[in-house]
Amino acid sequence: MSEVKQAPTTIPWQHRWGRQPRIAGGAALGWAVVQSIVALACVWAGTSGTTVGGDQPPVGLAWFAAGVAVLGGVSAAAAVRGHEGRTVRGLLWAACALSTVTGFSLLMDVVGLLFAHGVDNVAAAVLHTLGLLGAVLLAATSHARRPAICARCGTVHTAVVRPHPSHAPRRVRLVAYGGILAFVPYIGMKMVWALGGTFAGISGAELLRISERNGASGVWLTLESWGVDGTVLLAALGIFLLFGLIRPWGQIFPRWTLGLSGRSVPRWLPLAPALIGATTLVPYGLGGVGYLALVSMGAASMRLGDSPTLQDALLMGWVGHVGFAVYGLALLTASRSYWLRTRPVC
Template sequence: MVSGGRGLPCVAAIWCSVYGAAHVWWLANPGAPWAPPEEVFSPGRWVAVTLAFTAAAVCSVIATGIGHHRAAPVRWTLVVLAWVAGAGLIAYSYMLAISLATMLFGQADHWGSLLTRAAGMTAGALTLACAVAEQRRVRRACPHCARVHGRSPERRTDPAPRWACLAAYAAIAGCAARVSVLVIEFITEGKPLPFALGFSFGVFIVLLILAGTLLPLALVHRFGRIWPRWVAPLAGRDVPRWLVLGPALFVGASMAGYFGVAGMTAWFLGKGNLAQAPVWKVSLEMFGYTVWGLGLLAAAVSYHALTRPDCPSPGPAVPSPKVTVPRAPRTSS
C-alpha cells in the first residue's frame, strides 16, 4: 500500500547508518582488516560517508512523518534529497557489476570490495524505495495500487509513452555504437571477436548484446508485459515484472555509473589507458555505454508504471446524478 508503514524507512536508515559508519572506520583506520580499497576515479571515501548519513537522516525524517500532516514543500524536499542520496550511493557502487563479471570469468575479487559495493548498492536501493513511497504519499496516489487515477496507466495493455520508446531506442543506438567499435577493430586491425576468447566471455557478450537489443524493446512493447503467442505454454499470461525490470535497473545503473561517471571522469582527466586511445573510439565507447544505461533506466520507469498490479478499486467512485422528482401540486379541500 502507498501509505505504507515505518518499517521500510527505518530499515533504510539503519542500513545506511551502518554503511556510513563502516566507511568512517576505514577512513580513521585505513589499514584495518577487510578494509576495501577506495573506488578508482571517485572523489574519496568521504563521499560515501556524506551520502550514507544524508540518506539515513532523510529516511529517519520520513519515518517519523508517516501518518502526520506536513506541508507539501517539506515533503517534496525530503523526496528530492532521498532521490539524490539514493542515486548517489548507487553511482558510488558502480564497480559492483565489474566485481560480479570477474567472478563469472573465474577470477578472484577482493571480497571486502565486493561486499562493500553490494552494501552500497542496497543502501541506495532502499533509499530510493523510501523516496518513491513518500512521493506517492505527496501525490495522493491510490492506496491500493499506487496509481494516480486519471494520470497513470491503468493496465498492462496500455501503450508505453513516447518518451519511454525514445529512451529504449536510444539504448539500442548506444549498444550499436559500442558494438561498432568491435566490428571496426575486427575489420581494420584484425583483432579477434570476443566469441573467440573463450566460452565464458562469449556468453557474457551474448547477454550484453541482448541487454542492448531485446531488453530495451521488452521495456516498451507489449511482448515484454504479456507473453506473445509464440511462447505457447505461457501465451497470454503476464510476464513477471522483475524478470524484465530487474536486469534493466541493474544493467542501466551499472553502465550509467561505471561509464557515465567513472569512465567520463577518467577520460576528461586523461587517466588510465583512455588517453592513448583514439578519440573516435573512446567517444563511441563512453557515450555509447552511457546513453545505453540511461536509456534503460528511463524506459524502466515506464515499465514499472505499466506493470503495476490491477487496482481492486480503480478510481474514485462517481456519484450518481441526483434526480429531482417534481412535487405534486397541492389541492385545496
Template sequence: MTPRPPAPVPRAAVAWGLLYAAVQSAWAVTGTTVPLTPEVAYPPAAQFLLAAFALVAAVACAAVTRPLRHRARVAATAVLAAALPVFAAGALSLPVHLVTLLSGAGVESATGLACVLLDAAGAAVLAHGLTTGLRRLRGRCARCGRAHPHAGGGPLTHPGPSTATRRTRTAAALLLCGVLPWAGVKTIWTLGGDALGVTAERWHAANAGASGAARALASVGVDVTVLAALLAVVLTLGLLHRWGTVFPRWTPLVAGQRVPRTLPLVPAWAVGTGLAAYGSLLVVYASLRALGVLPSAASPDGFTRAGLTWMILFGGLAFAGLGYGLLLSARSYAARTRPACAPPPAPVAGGPGRAVVRP
C-alpha cells in the same frame, strides 16, 4: 484521506537503515577496508557519517507513510531528496560488478560489492519513500499517484499489456545503436582480426587471465562483456513491448500471468543509472583527451594513443546508450503499467443474511 502504502515498505526502510548502519559501523570500528574507488578506501569518519545518515533516511522513509502535519511531511520528504542521491551514487558501480561476476573473473573486493549492494537496496527503498512523500505533498494518492475523487481503499487495477509509442521505441533503438562500434571492435578481436592498432594475438594475450567460461565464449567469437550488453538490450526491448508485461507461455507456473512491474523496473533503474553515468564520463573524457585538454596517458595492451581514445569513446557510447536506453524504456514501462485505485466497496446495509449492497 489517501490510503497508506503497504506496510512492508516502511518496515523494509527501517530494516535497511539498521542493517546499513550496523555494517558500516562494524567496518569502521574493525578497520576493514571498503574501497570507494580501486585506489581509495572509505575513511572511518565517512562510514560513521553514512551510518547516521542511513538511520535518519530510514526514519524519514517510514514517516512519510504516516499521517503527518504539512511541515513534518515537507521535512521528511526533504531528507529523502537529499539522501537518495548519496546512496544512489554509491550504487553506480553495480553494473561493473555485475559484468565482472558474469565474466567469471570473481569478486575484486567482497566488502566493496557488499557496500554497493547495500547502497542499491537503500536507493530503491528511499526512491519509493520519496515518491510517496511527493505524492502526498501534491495531494495525490500515495498508492497510485492519481488524484481520484474517491478515498481509495479498493483494490489496485492494472492496465492491460501495451507497447511503447513509436517515438519512444525509435529513440531507444537509436540509443542502443551506440553499442555497435564497441561490440564490433571486440567481436573483431575475438574472431582473430585486428582493430584500432591492436592485433588479435595481443588482445588474447592481455586477457589470458580470464575465466574458462570467458575463454570458451571468446573461442567462438563472443566477448563476455558484449554478451552482458545483449542482456541489457533484451531487458530494454522487454520494457518497450507487450511481451515484457506478461510471462510467456513457456514460463513454468506463471505462464500468462502479469509480470510484477518492479521485477524489470528495479534492475532497469539501477543498472541504467550506473551505465548512463559511467558512459557519459567516458564520452567526456575521450572528447577532452582528443582535443588535447587532458594529457594522454600511456596506452596499454598495444593501443596507440589514437586507438585508445577511440576505444574509450566507443565504450562511452555503448555504456551511455545502454544506460539511457534502459532509463527511457523504464520510464515508458512505469507509465504504461501504472495501476490505479478502484473505488472502495459500496456500503452494505441490512442484517445478517439480508445484506443489501447500495449502488
C-alpha cells in the same frame, strides 16, 4: 448524497512496501547503519595498511559512502517518524542519487565475477553493492505513502487491477531505439576481437592472450575460443530487456513463453534488472565520457594499459563509455514509462 465508503484498517502485504513509509524507511535505516560500519571499517583498514582480500580498501570511496549513509539514515529516520514533507523527500532523493554514484561500477564487478579473474577490489565491490542497495531502499522510502482513500471509489484499494498491455509512447520508443543503436559500435568492436580481427591496434589473438594472463575464467576463454564474447551476450540481454520495457509483451507473457503464455508479467521482473543496469551504467558511462573529454583536451592523463597508443585507448574508451551512457539513459527512460504504464488502476 451518497455515503463515502470507509477505508479498511489494513491492506494486503503486497501493498505495504509501496504504501507504508515505516517499512521502507526502517529497511533504509538499517542499510545506513550497515554501510556506515562497513565504510568506517574500510577507512580504518586503508589508513592502517590492512588489506581486504589482498587489496587495500579505497579510502576515498569509503569516506564518500559513509557520508551518504549518514544523509540517507537521517532522512530515512525522519520518514519513519512520519515526516513526509518536501524537505524530507528531497533529502531522500539526494541521498538516493549519491548512493547510486557509490555503486556506479557494480555491473563491472559482476562481469568480473562471471567471466574474469574476479573483482578488482573486494572492499570496493562490497561498497558498490551496498551503494546500489541503498539507492533502491531510499527510492522506495521516498515513494512510500500512507494508505489513502481513492478519489474515484472512496476506498483504499485492496486488489491489484492491471491495465491493458500497451506500447510505450512514441518518444520513449525513439529514445529506446537510440540506446540500442548506441550499443551497436560496442558490440561490433567486441565481435571483431572475438572473431580474430584487429581493432584499435589490438588483435583478437592478442586480446585472448591478455585475458589468459589476467586470469580470465574458463567460461570466458571457452566463449572466446568459439568466437563469442561474453559481454556481447550481456549486451544482447540488455537489448532484449529494453524491448520488453517498451512493447506489450513486456506486460503479458507472449505465446513463445511456454507455460506462461497469457499471464501477467510481475512488475518487478523487468524493473529490477532495468533499474540496476540504469543506475550502474548511467554514472559509469557519463563519468567515463567526461574523463575521456578531459584526456582529449590534455587536461588529464590516461594509462594506456594494453593499448599501443593513446589514440587507440581513447577510441576504445569512447566506443564503450558512449554506448554505456546512452543505453543507460534509454533504459532509465523506458523503465519510468513501464512503471507508469503498469500502475494498478481503480
